[in-house]
Amino acid sequence: MSKNINVALIGNPNTGKSSVFNHLTGLNQKTGNYPGITVEKKQGVCRLPRGVKARILDLPGTYSLNASSLDENVVVELLLNKNDKDFPDVAVVVSDVENLKRNLLLFTQIKDLNIPTILVINMSDRMRRKGISIDVQKMEEFLHAKVVLVSARKNEGIDVLKQHITAYKSISTQPCVSIAxxxxxxxxxxxxxxxxxxxxxxxxxxxxxxxxxxxxxxxxxxxxxxxxxxxxxxxxxxxxxxxKRYQFINSVLKECYKKDSAKATDLRSKLDRVLTHKVWGFVVFFVVLLTIFQALYDWSSVPMDFIDASFAQLSDWAKVNLPSWLAPNLIAEGVIPGLGGIVIFVPQIAMLFLFIAILEETGYMSRVVFITDRVMRRFGLSGKSVVPLISGTACAIPAIMATRNIENWKERLITILVTPFTTCSARLPVYLILISLIIPNERILGANMQGLVLMLFYLLGFAMALLAAFVLHKTMPTNQTSYFVVEMPNYRIPLLKNIIITIVEKTKSFVLEAGKIILAISILLWVLASNGPGEAFKNASEIVAAQEHVTDANFNQKLSAYKLEHSYLGRVGKGIEPLIQPLGYDWKIGIAIVSSFAAREVFVGTLATIYNVGDSEEETIKNRMAAETYADGTPVFTLASGLSLMVFYAFAMQCMSTLAIVRKETNSWRWPAVQLVVMTGVAYLGALVTFQYFSL
Amino acid sequence: MELTLADLEIGDVAVIDSFDVEKLPMKLIEMGCLPGNSVGLLQVAPSKDPLYINISGSFLAIRRETALEIIVRK
Structure with a gap:
């Protein structure tokens, strides 16, 4: 009988564990969460010789089995529970050839749990350059385990590793150190x-x-x-x-590990002299951020315009060519514009994940943690909060999950609470479309004005996050001393394969998750916009025909506008109009805002659906918005109302998924409720002030 | 006056002498912060906080308050 082998990949952070995982499983992997908590669970399948299959579980990076964070706790819980369905038949401990001594500490701990263990010494391609030599055979004898030299970069040693996994039953389970x-x-x-x-x-x-x-x-x-x-x-x-463990490790390394330090070339100290410098470090950091935001705006506009136009065409095509049993109106006016509103994100999300992956993989992110820790601490955060805050520009959900390596609970909670203020990619389409409507496409001092306004809103998000953190820091009690120990990994050229897999996986899961919500909401909106209560909706054509100034030419347009206004959706929008009028919005924008409380990215899609229902001319969303006027002919989207809308979206807590993740991470409804109320309140006031100021 | 890790200048290398185990995070100890091991100060952030150190081959950043707890000798 062939049984699947359970393999657990364990190792210190920054050892290239995910590269080994990617090599073993290829794209044959899936990410989920551990039940009850949001630590990411990565699993994959690896085919071994003789038709054996291995289920590979990539455990979160950990320095030791003495857990000090949620991530590390997952590893310990699994390894202590023999009855867990994921309990490994064999553990693969991934280590980095340059930090072997420290990596072996974890190895000896795993070994002492009497689990058959394979030691992978990764980055063996660096050995010669660093003047390192290792006697693998001797090491296997000392450690009572299998030892494999692997270079994930050059794809060396993976086959040997697979052979060892297949033959796991022959690996000794003798411990290294006797705890007694x-x-x-x-x-x-x-x-x-x-x-x-x-x-x-x-x-x-x-x-x-x-x-x-x-x-x-x-x-x-x-x-x-x-x-x-x-x-x-x-x-x-x-x-x-x-x-005791280090004594054992030193005695092993003395016999089988040699390092000729004269050969060591030092890229690290050269780069660190600049990147962690008191002044130059910050200069480089700001240049990096500026480059990212400019690139996001400049590089993504072409594919985005293309996607926008393609969906408009597809919509027209569907309306004419789909058979009637497929409900062509629902598809052309509800589903396709709704989906267009999410697909349009893909270029930017992918690009953001690309930048974040590069910053992480090169080791630069840790330098940012180092130089910013002191500043962040003033706001009750830690240098480690910078990574979530920067990741928050992609999406608050992974960003909030990235807070789990902050050991101090107060710092972690504050980071979780303020991260949704950072400008996530769901706000981006709202900003982009509004900026292109209200800000002239001109250059000022050589910089694109639209790009500058966009950056301003990113800065506004960060500033608000810091301000909120400061208030929380001053009002919340401190009950735990804060520990801060951050590894500064070696600088590395990122592996293309890792980056591509990260981008594909993250973008895919984002689009699928958000896509589901958007699709559902688009359909719901279309139904609500196409149906209405009472006689006023039912007898629409007679009522419109009886109106003044109605000709054959404008009858259809008048009719659909009338219908929308008297539909269920129109009544909701009209209902909240008094509340949002001081902010400069009409009832149609009101509908978009209400539906955005499920997820911000719905905004553009909702407007697309509403305007499509109201007017069936074949135009892109942007042109349609520019042409939208009040009854007296003044445009709806002006500088004042556009900025006010952007401020509202900058601050308001409009994302159900984020609220759900905060609930999970903080284990209480209290904090997501606080976020929803406080952030939306701030948004309302901010938008009010903005509109009134710019209308003067 | 005892010399602590926080008193070192950039580029200095010293030996860890002693510390109160209760005042240091376990993680730092596991990273090699043990009496007798070498420690070098590589770089400091503004206001000398945090400190970028090399403890017996591990490259780490720790806060000044932690460095003040670690007594070293040159």
Whole structure:
């Protein structure tokens, strides 16, 4: 009988673990979440020799089994639970040849859980340049494990790794360090209380950070309070354990690892002299940000215009050519414009993920964490909050998930709460279409004015996030000292394959997730716009025909405008009109705002649906918006109302998915409720002030 | 006066002498911050906080408040 082998990929961050994962599984992978929490779970299938299949689980990067963050806790929980369906038959520990000593600490911990373990020494292509030589055979003997030299960059060693995985049953499960020797008295008494159990596992349960409120720890404490000593006693033992492990590691490395340091060339110190410099570091950082935002605007306008025009054409085609049983009006006026409103994002989202992936993969992101930590701390954040805030420009959902490596709860909570203020890509189409309507396409001091306004709104988002963080920092109690230990990885040229996979996976999941909501809302909107209550809607054609100034030529246009106004949707928009009139919006924009509370990206699609229903002329959304006027002929979209609308979208909490993720991450409805109310309140006031100021 | 890691100048290399285990995060200890190991100061951010250090081969950034807890000798 052939059984699937469960493989767990474990390793320190920055060891190229995901490159190894990508090599083993190719595009044959899927990402999901661990139940109940939002730590990303990456799984894939790898075909091994002789028809055996392996399920590869890429666990979050961790430095040790003594978890200090949510990410690390996932690894420990899995490895302690033999009954978990993902419990590995074999563990593959990925290490980096240049940080082997530190990486081996985690290896010895995994090994002591009596799981068959393979050590991958990655980036072996750097060995010669760094003057490193390793005796693999000797190392296998010392570690009682299989050792493979792998170069994910050059695709070397992957086949050997696959062979070892296939033959996992022959790998020894002998531990590296006997935990009992750390404190004989303590551990022999522990052993007599829990006979026949692995001492190291017991020890891990005892020392798990109480923050994570582990069920197992509580259960054990109820059974045996004796060994739950004071935190300082336990920490002292943990330090002794660490020393013992390093003694073992040093004795192994002395025998089989040689480094000729004379050969080491140092790119790191040269680059760091500039990139982490007090002044130059910040200059480079701002230039990087500026380049990204300019590129986003300049490079994406061509594909976006193309997509916009294509969907308009497709819509016309569908209206004429679809058979009647397919409800051509629903498809042409509801579904296609709605989908167009999401597909139009793809160029920008992909590009943002490209930039973020490059910043992460090169190791530059850690330098940003380093130079910004001090500044961010004034606002109650940490340097680690910069990554979520920058990722927030793509999408708040992955950004909020990226906060989980912030150990301090208060810093993490503040980061989660303020991240939705950063300008996510869902706001981008709203900004782009409004900017192109109200800001002239001219150059000022050589820079594109539309691009400048866009950057201004990105800065506004960041400024608001910092301001909100500052207020929260001053009002929330501090109850935990904050620890900050950040690894500064080596600089690396990013692997094209990794970047492409990241872009494809993230863009795909975003489009599919958002696409579902948008499709549903588009259909709902179309139905609500095409039907209405009472006689006023039912007898529309008679009523319009009886109106003054109605000719054969403008009858259809008048009729559809009348119908929309008296539809269910029109009544909702009319209903909230008094509330939004001071902000400079008419009832049609009101409808777009209401539907945007599901997701901001619905805005453009909604306007497209509304205007299409109101007027069936074949025009792009933008032209249609520019032509929209009030009854007295003044345009709806002016500088004042456009800016006011942009300010509203900049601040308002209009994303159900974000609220759901915040609920999950904070484990309470309290914080998403606070976000919804406070952010939307700020948005209303901000838009009010903007409109009144610019209408003067 | 005892010399702490925060007192080093950029480019200095010293040996970790001692620290109160309760005041340091476990993660830092696991990264190699143990008595007897070498530590070098590579770079500092504005106001000398955080510090960019090399602890026995691990390149890390830590805050000044943590560095003040680590006693070193040159």
């Amino acid at each position: 020797q750390i404190d004989q008295a303590y551990f022999s008494s522990l052993e007599s209380t829990f006979p026949n159990q692995s001492l190291y596992k017991l020890w891990l349960v005892i020392t798990q950070d109480v923050n994570f409120a582990r069920v197992e720890r509580k259960k054990m404490a109820a059974q045996d309070a004796n060994h739950m000593r004071s935190p300082s006693f336990l920490k002292r033992l943990q330090q002794k354990e660490t020393i």
